[in-house]
Amino acid sequence: MKGRFGILFFLAAFFVLPVIAQQKTSSYVLVIHGGAGTILKKNMTPEKEAAYKSSLKKALETGYRILQSGGSSLDAVEATVRVLEDDSLFNAGKGAVFTHEGRNELDAAIMNGKTKAAGAVAGVTTVRNPVSAARAVMEKSEHVMMVGPGAEKFAREAGLEIVDPSYFRTETRWQDLQRAIREDSLASAKSNAYTNPGKLGIKNRDYKFGTVGAVALDQQGNLAAATSTGGMTNKKYGRIGDSPIIGAGTYANNETAAISCTGWGEFYIRNVVAYDLSALMEYKGLSVQQAGNAVIKKVGDMGGDGGLIALDKKGNMTMSFNTEGMYRGAVTKDGKIQIEIYK
Ligand code: ASP
Numbered sequence: 578m579k580g581r582f583g584i585l586f587f588l589a590a591f592f593v594l595p596v597i598a599q600q601k602t603s604s605y606v607l608v609i610h611g612g613a614g615t616i617l618k619k620n621m622t623p624e625k626e627a628a629y630k631s632s633l634k635k636a637l638e639t640g641y642r643i644l645q646s647g648g649s650s651l652d653a654v655e656a657t658v659r660v661l662e663d664d665s666l667f668n669a670g671k672g673a674v675f676t677h678e679g680r681n682e683l684d685a686a687i688m689n690g691k692t693k694a695a696g697a698v699a700g701v702t703t704v705r706n707p708v709s710a711a712r713a714v715m716e717k718s719e720h721v722m723m724v725g726p727g728a729e730k731f732a733r734e735a736g737l738e739i740v741d742p743s744y745f746r747t748e749t750r751w752q753d754l755q756r757a758i759r760e761d762s763l764a765s766a767k768s769n770a771y772t773n774p775g776k777l778g779i780k781n782r783d784y785k786f787g788t789v790g791a792v793a794l795d796q797q798g799n800l801a802a803a804t805s806t807g808g809m810t811n812k813k814y815g816r817i818g819d820s821p822i823i824g825a826g827t828y829a830n831n832e833t834a835a836i837s838c839t840g841w842g843e844f845y846i847r848n849v850v851a852y853d854l855s856a857l858m859e860y861k862g863l864s865v866q867q868a869g870n871a872v873i874k875k876v877g878d879m880g881g882d883g884g885l886i887a888l889d890k891k892g893n894m895t896m897s898f899n900t901e902g903m904y905r906g907a908v909t910k911d912g913k914i915q916i917e918i919y920k
Contacts, residue, residue: 604892606794607640607653608907609633611667612787613839613884616902618919626918629666633906633916636660640793641908650793650801650835651689651712658685658708658803661789665747667904668787670706672747673807675754678814681745681807684821685711686722690800690829695721697821698728702745705738708805711821713737721823750810757811787904788820790837792829792888800835800890802827802851809842818842824852831890833858834865839903840883844876854887869895 611633618626640657644650662670673681685707686697696715699722704710713735714723723731733739788806795801804827806820819826819842826842828851829835836851845851850872857868865887876883877899884898886905896905896917906916 604794604910605644605796606888606892606894606907606909607637607644607657607791608793608886608888608894608896609636609640609657609661609789609791609905610837610839610884610886610896611661611789611904613882613898613900613903614787615900616904616918621918629904629918630916632661632664632666633904634914636664636789636791637906637908637914637916640791641912641914644793644795645912647796649797650795650799651687653793653795654791654801654803654835655687655708655712657791657793658789658805659706661791662706662708662805667789668750668807669789669805670807671745672750673745674750674787674810674812676808676814676816677754677758677811679751679754681742681750682812683707683745683805683807684817685803685805686821686823686827687711687715687803688801688823688827688829688835689715690802690831690835693830695823695827695829697722697823697827698732699724699817699821700815701725701728701732702742703729703739704732705740705744708803709737710735711803711805722821724817745807750807753810761811788826788839790820790827790839790886792835792837792886792894794835794888794890794892798831798890800829800831800888802829802835802837804837804839806839819845819850822846824849826851828852828855830855830859834868834887834889836885836887838883838885840876840885840898840900841881844879844881845883848872848875848879848881850876850885854885858889865889865893866895866897869897873897873899 640653665672710732790804833855
């Protein structure tokens with residue numbers, strides 16, 4: 578009899594308990610951003626605003642369908658970011674900003690909150706969807722980050738779509754570069770625009786920012802984050818921002834949160850923003866909202882600006898920023914879509 582109880586206990590421990598542990602979460606959520614900056618209603622036409630909103634909605638619907646049908650948060654963030662990369666309104670993939678030399682150099686990262694596996698690519702010029710290249714680095718190589726021609730070779734071998742660099746070009750971004758060259762040369766006469774921007778008075782910085790990102794919680798309770806960007810207009814040769822750097826612009830940990838940042842990358846790298854948010858939750862017990870506000874304050878105190886989206890394992894989210902606006906949106910389990918642009 579005793580033996581039979583022992584067997585029953587054994588069966589319960591190994592088969593029933595893990596099933597309980599894997600129970601589906603009651604909430605699945607997807608949060609996205611399309612960049613932060615000097616985004617003012619007075620500078621926006623109704624048509625432009627409607628275009629941004631419909632693009633954000635399309636991205637949210639894409640990721641939501643995956644989560645709703647039981648797909649993984651990883652699949653959801655990748656698919657969502659691909660939609661934004663293909664949309665020329667945003668500074669990622671097609672429509673990316675130009676470097677000083679007139680090139681589009683793209684950075685992206687993705688991270689799995691369950692396993693803490695991560696992948697990133699930086700400075701790629703021919704990969705149509707850098708977020709998928711980041712995922713390939715994560716899943717098909719023993720590395721976390723690849724840059725430049727090596728990353729492109731790897732993406733091609735992984736079967737990803739390769740395009741001519743001219744695919745990413747848009748006239749709007751080209752004009753932004755001409756403007757940035759004029760304004761940054763004026764500013765750098767006074768100081769270094771990249772490391773000491775505080776009092777430079779560089780106006781209308783919205784044309785310099787625009788990264789996209791997504792964080793998601795799936796029905797299995799797993800978090801994931803992805804970020805993709807063209808970086809900053811008029812960036813120097815070889816400059817890499819925070820977006821592809823795990824812990825700076827992108828991070829995910831099932832025990833804390835999934836995070837994707839946007840803003841002045843140098844400040845996000847120096848403040849290790851995404852990991853700092855997670856650490857504040859882990860070590861100090863802050864909520865995702867409190868931690869989000871705290872790290873954005875640190876960026877601001879140092880003279881940087883931007884924002885972030887973050888989501889915890891219970892589906893609590895934050896969209897913190899210290900700029901005039903941030904393209905952002907979320908969809909919750911009930912399918913309710915929320916999209917906002919201004920402060
Ligand atoms: N964080 C990005 C970078 O510095 C830019 C952005 O978010 O718009 O590369």
